[in-house]
């Protein structure tokens with residue numbers, strides 16, 4: 001080993017400390033961003049949010065008015081905020097969207113509808129299963145667990161089954177074929193015990 005090699009090397013302690021602080025700062029920033037995103041996607045739907053498919057091959061894509069067939073079947077959707085954040089952090093944000101004949105809507109349901117399209121909470125008021133099925137003969141929304149049926153023309157009132165209370169309606173409007181939230185949920189979400 002040469003004399004040169006045996007000479008003590010200077011420690012770049014300041015540089016190392018600076019890099020350490022940069023890493024800590026980046027991690028803190030990332031942590032705050034994730035926490036903020038999680039917090040945001042747990043808020044309730046607000047005016048201006050867009051409904052997007054919550055499942056299937058078009059998951060995350062806007063539900064378009066022209067893909068909803070008259071008299072069903074319905075589509076399940078979550079709201080998405082204007083920044084593109086899907087509000088799926090709360091299961092109670094999921095809605096079931098269906099198109100019916102506008103002339104058959106009762107006045108209350110019509111007030112929150114757009115071109116015959118209505119959106120209701122997809123959380124059953126009986127035991128909180130997902131209202132995801134459609135009775136094509138009766139043209140009714142059906143809960144997958146115990147078969148409660150809800151009339152989409154009459155603000156989702158119960159017409160059959162153990163549920164005791166209608167589904168909450170989410171008022172909507174149409175913008176360039178997309179379904180946009182026009183107000184907060186009207187009515188209580190899920191079973192009586194749920195918030």
Ligand code: FES
Pocket residue numbers: 124125126127128129143144145146147148161162163
């Ligand atoms: S949870 Fe929907 S009918 Fe029971």
